[in-house]
Amino acid sequence: xxxxxxxxxxxxxxxxxxxxxxxxxxxxxxxxxxxxxxxxxxxxxxxxxxxxxxxxxxxxxxxxxxxxxxxxxxxxxxxxxxxxxxxxxxxxxxxxxxxxxxxxxxxxxxxxxxxxxxxxxxxxxxxxxxxxxxxxxxxxxxxxxxxxxxxxxxxxxxxxxxxxxxxxxxxxxxxxxxxxxxxxxxxxxxxxxxxxxxxxxxxxxxxxxxxxxxxxxxxxxxxxxxxxxxxxxxxxxxxxxxxxxxxxxxxxxxxxxxxxxxxxxxxxxxxxxxxxxxxxxxxxxxxxxxxxxxxxxxxxxxxxxxxxxxxxxxxxxxxxxxxxxxxxxxxxxxxxxxxxxxxxxxxxxxxxxxxxxxxxxxxxxxxxxxxxxxxxxxxxxxxxxxxxxxxxxxxxxxxxxxxxxxxxxxxxxxxxxxxxxxxxxxxxxxxxxxxxxxxxxxxxxxxxxxxxxxxxxxxxxxxxxxxxxxxxxxxxxxxxxxxxxxxxxxxxxxxxxxxxxxxxxxxxxxxxxxxxxxxxxxxxxxxxxxxxxxxxxxxxxxxxxxxxxxxxxxxxxxxxxxxxxxxxxxxxxxxxxxxxxxxxxxxxxxxxxxxxxxxxxxxxxxxxxxxxxxxxxxxxxxxxxxxxxxxxxxxxxxxxxxxxxxxxxxxxxxxxxxxxxxxxxx
Numbered sequence: 314x315x316x317x318x319x320x321x322x323x324x325x326x327x328x329x330x331x332x333x334x335x336x337x338x339x340x341x342x343x344x345x346x347x348x349x350x351x352x353x354x355x356x357x358x359x360x361x362x363x364x365x366x367x368x369x370x371x372x373x374x375x376x377x378x379x380x381x382x383x384x385x386x387x388x389x390x391x392x393x394x395x396x397x398x399x400x401x402x403x404x405x406x407x408x409x410x411x412x413x414x415x416x417x418x419x420x421x422x423x424x425x426x427x428x429x430x431x432x433x434x435x436x437x438x439x440x441x442x443x444x445x446x447x448x449x450x451x452x453x454x455x456x457x458x459x460x461x462x463x464x465x466x467x468x469x470x471x472x473x474x475x476x477x478x479x480x481x482x483x484x485x486x487x488x489x490x491x492x493x494x495x496x497x498x499x500x501x502x503x504x505x506x507x508x509x510x511x512x513x514x515x516x517x518x519x520x521x522x523x524x525x526x527x528x529x530x531x532x533x534x535x536x537x538x539x540x541x542x543x544x545x546x547x548x549x550x551x552x553x554x555x556x557x558x559x560x561x562x563x564x565x566x567x568x569x570x571x572x573x574x575x576x577x578x579x580x581x582x583x584x585x586x587x588x589x590x591x592x593x594x595x596x597x598x599x600x601x602x603x604x605x606x607x608x609x610x611x612x613x614x615x616x617x618x619x620x621x622x623x624x625x626x627x628x629x630x631x632x633x634x635x636x637x638x639x640x641x642x643x644x645x646x647x648x649x650x651x652x653x654x655x656x657x658x659x660x661x662x663x664x665x666x667x668x669x670x671x672x673x674x675x676x677x678x679x680x681x682x683x684x685x686x687x688x689x690x691x692x693x694x695x696x697x698x699x700x701x702x703x704x705x706x707x708x709x710x711x712x713x714x715x716x717x718x719x720x721x722x723x724x725x726x727x728x729x730x731x732x733x734x735x736x737x738x739x740x741x742x743x744x745x746x747x748x749x750x751x752x753x754x755x756x757x758x759x760x761x762x763x764x765x766x767x768x769x770x771x772x773x774x775x776x777x778x779x780x781x782x783x784x785x786x787x788x789x790x791x792x793x794x795x796x797x798x799x800x801x802x803x804x805x806x807x808x809x810x811x812x813x814x815x816x817x818x819x820x821x822x823x824x825x826x827x828x829x830x831x832x833x834x835x836x837x838x839x840x841x842x843x844x845x846x847x848x849x850x851x852x853x854x855x856x857x858x859x860x861x862x863x864x865x866x867x868x869x870x871x872x873x874x875x876x877x878x879x880x881x882x883x884x885x886x887x888x889x890x891x892x893x894x895x896x897x898x899x900x901x902x903x904x905x906x907x908x909x910x911x912x913x914x915x916x917x918x919x920x921x922x923x924x925x926x927x928x929x930x931x932x933x934x935x936x937x938x939x940x941x942x943x944x945x946x947x948x949x950x951x952x953x954x955x956x957x958x959x960x961x962x963x964x965x966x967x968x969x970x971x972x973x974x975x976x977x978x979x
Contacts, residue, residue, distance in 0.1 A: 343967065346960045352934075352946040354915075355975075357967040365970065367712030368774045369963050373690035374706045375682045377421045379673045380428045386680060387411065387431065388692055388706060389419045394959045398433060404694070404705045411448075412459075417957045422472070424506070425674070426479045432462060432506055434469060439953020440921040441875075442488050443469045445481075447506040462509045463502075468877065470499065473526040473535070481506050482528070482535070486521050486877040488923070497876050499523045503553070515556040521877035528553075529581040530631070536561075536579045536588055542884040543761035544796050545573035548590065550606070561588075561609065575599065575796065577622070582651070583631020589614075589651075591622045597795030601625065601636055601649075614654055621793055624669070628676035633657070633697055635679050637667050639793050641723065642737065642765040646670070646681065648697060659695060660702035663688070666767035680705075684767040687718045719776045721766045721785075726820040728789075729812045732801075735794075736786035736817070737766050739776050740826065746780030751831035751856075751977045752821055753783045754814065754847075758838030760802060760885070763793040771966055779973065782827055788813040788843070804887045805897055811846045818854050830856070833977050837861035837955060838925060845903035845910075845933060852911045857976040859969065861917040862925050862954050865933040866902035868895055873926040904929075907936035913943040913976045917965060919952030945972060 342356040377387040377398065385402040392399075392410060395417040399408035412418045414435060421433035430449045436442050444467075446459040463469050467485040474481060482503045499521055504512040522540035529535075535551040539560075551558040562576060577591030577599055587606055591599040594611060601615040601622045615622060618638055625636040634649045644667035648657050668682030668690060677697050684690040692705040708715075721737040728734050741750055753775060757764045764785040775781040787793065788810040790802030802810040814834070822829040832855050836844035841863015848858045864870045871879060871889045887894040899905055914937055918930035927948065934946045947968060949961045956962040 343964070345964050346949070346958075348949055348951040349961060349964060350948040350950065353943070354945045354947055354968050355971060357964065357971065361970060362963075362967055364778070365771070365774060365967060368771045368778075369959075369966065370711060371689050371768070371770045372708060373684065373768065373770070374692055374708075375419070375668050375690050376671065376680045376692045377419075378423050378431065379671060379678075379680060380423050381425050381674045382428055384673065384675075384678065386692070386705065387421050387423065389421075390706075391959065395957065401692075401705055404703045405707065406705075408706070422474060424479055425474045425476060430506065432472070432481060433459075434472075436953075438921045438951045439919050439955075439957055440488075441468065441923045441953055442466065445469050445472060445483060447509070460509065462504065462506045467500075470521070470877075471524045471526055473528055475503075475528050475532040476530050478532045480504060480532075482515070482526055484523060484526065488875060488877070497521055499877075501526075501551075501556075515553070516551065516558065520880060522881055525578040527578070527580050529585045530583055531585060534581065534585065536581060538576060538578065540881065541573070542881070543792065543799055544575050545884075546576050548576050548579055548588070548604070561604070561606065563609075572796075578625065579604075580625065580627045582627070589625060589627060589634055591625065593796050597797060599623075601634075614649065624667070626670050626672050626679070627651075628672045628697075629674045630676040632676065633672070635670055635672065637670060639763070639765070641735075642666075642763065642787075642793065644683075644765075646695075648679070648695075657697070658700055659697075660700055662693070662702065666765045686720050686766055686768065687715050689715075689768045689770065713773075713777075717777075718769070718773050724784075724820075726816055728816040730809075732789065734786065734788060734813045734816065736784055737764060739769070739783045739785075741776045741780045741782060743826065749826060749828035750780050750782045751973075752827050752829075752833070753781050753973070753977075754817065754832065754834045755783060755785050756788070756814070756834065756836035756840035756843040757785065757791070758836070758840045759792070760788075760790040760810065760839045761792050761799060762839075763787055763791045765793075774966075774970070775973075779970070779978065781973070781977075784817065784821075786814065786817055803885060804894070807886070808846065808850075808901055811843060811850055814843065814847050815851055815854075818851060829854075831977055833857045833859070833973065835859040835861070836863060838863065841925070842867075842903070846901070848912065848914065849903050849906040849909040852909050855912055857913045857915070857972065858910075859915040859917070859972065860930070860933065862919060862922055863916075863929065863933075864925055865904040865929045867898040868902065869904075869932070870925060870929055873928060875923040878924065904932045904936055907933060908940055910937050910940065910942055913945075913972070915945040915947070915969070915972045917947045917956075918949075919954060919956065920948055920950045921953045924954045943976075 343362045372391045374388050374390040389396050396419050398411040421431050423431045434443045445463040447462050448459050449457045468488045471484040485500050499518045501516040502512050525538040539547040548561045574594045579588045579590035588604045592602045593599045599621045603612045620638045620640045623637050623639050627634050638645045665683050665685030670681045679695040682690045694703045719739045721739050725733050725735045790810050821827045834844045834847045841860040844858050844860045867886050868889045889895050916930050916934050918927050937944050
C-alpha cells in the first residue's frame, strides 16, 4: 500500500513533528521567576544555565550567635532560595535548620542568660522594614512558633541585650514616608521578649542616626552612637532607670573648631568605668582607644597600627579584647589583654576577610566568619587558652574546584590630580585565554565602603569560563584609606570619583593583557550612579554598562528615599533643598545627561527598594530609550536593594552573561 499522501496524512505527520519540535524549543529556554518583569531582555538559553549551574550553588556561612551555656552556635546559610538560620552543636557537626521562610533570615541572638529562646529579624520583599521575632527552643532543639517582639510597620534599626536581666532593647523608626520631609523620631524601647506587650519606652531621639547600643555589665547604663556622617559621630550615655542621656564625646564646635571625630561601636569595660571603642581623633585612621567615663580622657591602645580598626568585642570577664584591623583590604585579627594592654599570642588565620566576631560567655572561645578568594565564608573559633583555631563549618563539595579560583592582585594608578588610587584585579589564566582580554570594571556602592578581596562566588565564572579580566576599584570616597580620602567625593567633589575611573581607563590602555576597546562598567547602588556617570562622561571609551539599583539623579533620589535615612545621605551628597546645590545636582545627573549614553545599558531594580526607589531606574531607562540606545531592563517585584532570592539572582546572572556575550565578547 502506498503511504497516505493526503493533506490529512501530511498534517498528522507534520503535527507530531511540530509538537516534538515545540517541546524541544520549550526546553531550550529558562522561564524567568514569576515576580520578574523584563523589557528587551532576551530569553535565557537552558544550555547556558546548565553551563553556569556549578557556579550558582555556593553557600557562604556566617556566624550569628553563641549559645550562652553550651558550646554551640547559630549560623546563617542559604537554604533553598534564601539564607536561613541553622544550629551547629559542635565543630564539623551537621547544620540543623531552625528557620524556613520565603524571606531571608541572616541575624539572630540567643537570649543571653539561659538560651531558651532566640530573637531574629526579618523583612518582607526586600523592603528593609525589619521586625524582630522570638522563637522558643523545644526539647528537640527545634523552634516553636515565631512571636513578634517589635511593632508592625516600624523598622528595627538596632537591638541590644541586657547582660544580666535578659531584657531586649530595640530602636525603631517610622517607614512608608518616601517623599516626606517631616522630621522623624527614633524610639528606644526595652522589653522582656517573653512578654512583648509589656514594653517600656526609654527615649525618643531626633533623627534616624542612632545605633550601636550596648549595656554595661550591670545593665544600669547604655552607650550608643549618634551617626552624622562617615567622618562624624558621637558617643552618648543613657541611664536605663530614668532614660536620661548625656553626650560623652565633644561636639566639633566645642573642640576648638577642629575637624570632627568618628567613633566606632563602643563596649563598656567590665567595671563600667570606661569604654573601649575606635576613634580617628588626631589620626587618619580609626584606632583602638579606651575612654575614661569620669574624665572623658582617651587613651590610644594601638598607636602603631596605621589602618582602620573595624570591629571589637570584649570577653565576658573583661580580660580580653578582640579586634580586627583592615590592612589594605585584608583582615587581621588581634587579641589584647586589658590588664596590661599587651597583645597575646594567637593562631595564624587564613588570609582573607573577617566578618562578625563574638566571644562566648565562657570568655575563652572567640567566633568569627572568614572568607577568601578561594573559600566562601566559613565559621571558625579561636581558643584563647590553647591558641587553637577550630573550623566549625565546611562547604560541601562543588562541581568546580575552588582551589583553582583566581587570586587577586593589588594594583595602583595615578588619577587626574596625581592622587594614587588602588583596586584589585582578577585576571583569567593566560594559557587558557591568550591575547588581550576584555575588561569589566565593577564599582562598589556606599560610597563609604570598600571592596575587599573576599569570595567572589558566581563571579568567578567571568574569569574562569569567559576569560574576562575583572577590576574592583576603590575610588576616592572609599573607606579604609584614611578620613581625608573618605571626604574627597563629598558634595560638589562628586565627579572627581568618576574621573578616577577615567584614569583607570587610561591605565587599562597601558596593560599588555587588557583590551581597552572592550571595557564594560558595572555597579550597584552608589556604584550604579558611578556606572551611569561613567557612561555619560566616557561613552566613547566603554563598550557597555550595567546599572544595578543605582541613583540616576541625586535630587529625585533624596526626595524619594525613606525619610529615616534622608538627612544622613544629605551630609554625603549635599542638600537638594538648597537652590545652588539643587542646580548643581541637576546639572550632573545622569538622567539629565542621558543623551550622552551611546553604548548598550542594562538596568536592574528591585520594586520594593527603600534606599534607591524604583523611579530612579524608570527615569534613566525611559530617557535612554528615546535616544535609540539599546536598553535591557529587569525589575523584580519581590526584591529591594539588590536581589536576595536565589532564583532572581540566578536569572540576573544568566542575563548578565548574555549581555556580556552580546556587547563585550563580540
